[in-house]
Amino acid sequence: MNAIVEALAFLLGFLAWLMLGIALPNRYWKVSSVDGNVITTSTIYENLWMSCATDSTGVHNCRDFPSLLALNGYIQASRALMIASIVFGTFGLVATLVGMKCSKIGGENYFLKGRIAAIGGVFFLLQGISTMIAISWYAANITQQFFDQFYPGTKYEIGEGLYIGWSSAILAICGGACLICACKLNTPKEKIPYPYQPSSRGLVPQTVAMSQSAATNYGRNAYV
Numbered sequence: 001m002n003a004i005v006e007a008l009a010f011l012l013g014f015l016a017w018l019m020l021g022i023a024l025p026n027r028y029w030k031v032s033s034v035d036g037n038v039i040t041t042s043t044i045y046e047n048l049w050m051s052c053a054t055d056s057t058g059v060h061n062c063r064d065f066p067s068l069l070a071l072n073g074y075i076q077a078s079r080a081l082m083i084a085s086i087v088f089g090t091f092g093l094v095a096t097l098v099g100m101k102c103s104k105i106g107g108e109n110y111f112l113k114g115r116i117a118a119i120g121g122v123f124f125l126l127q128g129i130s131t132m133i134a135i136s137w138y139a140a141n142i143t144q145q146f147f148d149q150f151y152p153g154t155k156y157e158i159g160e161g162l163y164i165g166w167s168s169a170i171l172a173i174c175g176g177a178c179l180i181c182a183c184k185l186n187t188p189k190e191k192i193p194y195p196y197q198p199s200s201r202g203l204v205p206q207t208v209a210m211s212q213s214a215a216t217n218y219g220r221n222a223y224v
Contacts, residue, residue, distance in 0.1 A: 010093070010175070016172035017086070017172070024086070030047075030138075030162075032156055033155045048079050048138075077137065081133055082131065088123045092126075094120075100113070101113065120176075143158075
């Protein structure tokens with residue numbers, strides 16, 4: 001496997017994992033919209049864990065969601081997917097670090113290290129897919145409520161936390177794809193050279209023929 005591709009994939013996976021850690025606690029997953037409001041006294045913003053509000057004086061008040069079971073289903077699913085993404089990303093980083101050729105971890109069995117690096121690429125893909133599903137599902141509910149004319153509650157817009165999450169998902173998918181493609185295309189089938197050993201089948205008749213010839217000559221000389 002090309003060492004440059006390995007290093008690039010590891011860098012992309014690390015950046016994706018880092019941005020995922022930034023997006024998850026970010027408070028601005030959705031921000032209340034001012035569209036259609038004549039007077040706005042406060043701004044409400046939420047994420048997967050809490051809801052916050054700030055007034056015109058700049059005072060922020062946050063409260064955690066009181067009950068997990070009282071939350072909407074998409075919020076619970078997004079929580080589970082984001083936590084799973086962090087776990088997948090951690091496994092992907094460890095596997096890629098072990099499987100890299102420039103790493104001394106895992107010995108010098110490059111065939112096994114290539115397999116481990118490919119497993120790391122699969123974990124990166126799982127991280128990116130899980131993050132993409134969670135972020136897109138959350139954003140779809142925001143846009144659905146925003147364009148629903150009969151929705152009675154507060155309408156929200158997409159916050160900066162979702163954009164960070166989308167960027168993390170794209171980087172993770174690119175890193176995993178680089179690792180898997182590199183393991184598939186750049187790993188030649190290595191043939192172990194063996195020393196040439198001539199076949200013994202051709203020697204047996206020659207030995208027999210030489211012995212028979214010697215016996216024949218001996219017999220002729222003995223009786224003449």
